[in-house]
Amino acid sequence: MWFAVTVTFFLLRLLPGDPALAIADPGMTEELRAKLLADYGLDRSLGVQYWEYLTQLAQGNLGVSFRQNQPVLDILLERLPWTLLLAGSALAVTVALGIPLGVLAATHAKSGLDRFIQVGGITGQSLFVPSIGVLLLYVFGVQLGLLPIGGAMDGDATGAAAWGSIAVHLILPCLSLVLVQLGSYVLTLRSTLIDALGEDYCTLARAKGMPQRRVVWRHALRNALLPTTTLVGLQLGFLVGGAVLTESIYAYPGVGRSIFEAVGQLDFPVLQGAFLMLAFAVIVANLLTDVAYGLLDPRVRTA
Template sequence: MGFFLLQRLAMFSLTLLGASAAIFGVLDVLPGNAAQVLMGPDADPDAVAALSTELGLDQPVLQRYGQWLAGVFTGDLGQSYSYSTPVAELLLERLAVTVPLAMLAMILCTALAFAAGLYAAARHRRWDAAAVMGLVQLGMAVPGFWLAMGLVWLFSIQLPWLAAGGFPGWTADEGGGLWPALQALLLPAVALAVVQGAILARTLRSALLEVLHEDFVRTARAKGLSYQQVLWRHALRNAMVPVLTVMGLQFANLLAGAIVIENVFQLPGLGRLLFQAIANRDLIVVRNGVLLLAALVIVVNVVVDILYALIDPRLQKHSR
């Protein structure tokens, strides 16, 4: 297991390094003057030249890339142009909204998917299972932003149970608290979770039905175990590898979807920060924010690989 973890750590480091090179290349190396973009096409040339020097754009590309990486490792991500605040503080402040939102959405997504997928697999070929899968198909077709607006109309306007937007904060000092903060994140989490939960439910059902046709399942049934016992004790664990793959991909989709959902609900999260930074042409925030999102996705994929190995130890041998 130790060698397996070292392999995954090395893969994480190399992947993150490649992601940083791609992000830096797209934002800093492609044709165009970032200082000119920030100040506008009609800016004074002397002011553009002064800003270029301040941003270090007059330095060689590799030197700028090395300085950025050094800042990433030391936590010095620079200063935001539009907020006049250290970028590291901005990102940490916004992560306190985006990460709980993604985690709450993932919990709801998993609960919905396992309830629907297990029910549809346990009652295969029955009308009620077909009805559940019909709802799953409908959930896959609903756009997240449209669902978000529908939830606001229903639960904030017609039934004024929850706020239509905003975030009160996690502490009483900020004017909120744990329960008000969770209430503010509930509708956005549902909007994110429904589509991903429908996809996961379909994947889980298919994986379970495939495993249920294996020889060891027939042997277990021949020994007297009921269909439900076989489903829970034997089939579910063996069906988890493809399900975990989809779950790892879904976390990335939840982070990407948060950019839209956070703007619908006016949540001060990382997605909204990136949207505003792009609008304000604050490239240093965009660069570090995108790298942070990439790091979160890579970490999730590493965790999924470790869970693979725990579920099926044979995968550790194949990686050597």
């Protein structure tokens, strides 16, 4: 976390432009402009700014937004649920589709079905989030008019209608992320499951008369899921990066959208707080991945 905080702090200062322009009106007098910069600590050296930021961070203070003049924590907490909903939905759909497709490809290895699934997986890995997002937006939102083209919900929706509106607005952003990352899960699971089915314990189970379906789902799949579990943790980083682009394309009011807006405004406090929050999420995801490893493979717990 300290490394993420430090790198983020200094890299943001390399962005071209003057953050003072996000705060001060060009028509202000020089005295008023200097006072405003002093209030935000931008008149101090980088070393002093860094130390003051760490001091405030240790007290749970992420600073105040240059542009919105609101506490960064309040801004991010307001948008975080939308990002969690988008990323969580995309991850859940990806895993729900990836496991059966991977099993289907592995159990029909070298068949036409297997090749079709592999081609689809490789194609998905080759897609770029903004490209597929704009394409889906144009086809389903503009041309067909089946789905909303932006936002997270209808402003006048309440009760059950509000939840329905949220679900409808979530379809295109979620689909954009799923299409891009699904191939990795399918291809990884297919490869590891084929290897697992060739192991001695699966051969022995079949020799004892156990049906192939049970061999796959009861014995082989559990071991084959280990690399896929690792991929789930690593893909959270992709979801974070993909969410910035996806939320920007669909004007989805999440943390990623805040990052996109703050970059153009050189709003350092918002960028620092958002990256800190996302770094924490990735660290927690990797920790949970390690715990899941122990649950799936008892050998890990005794290593």
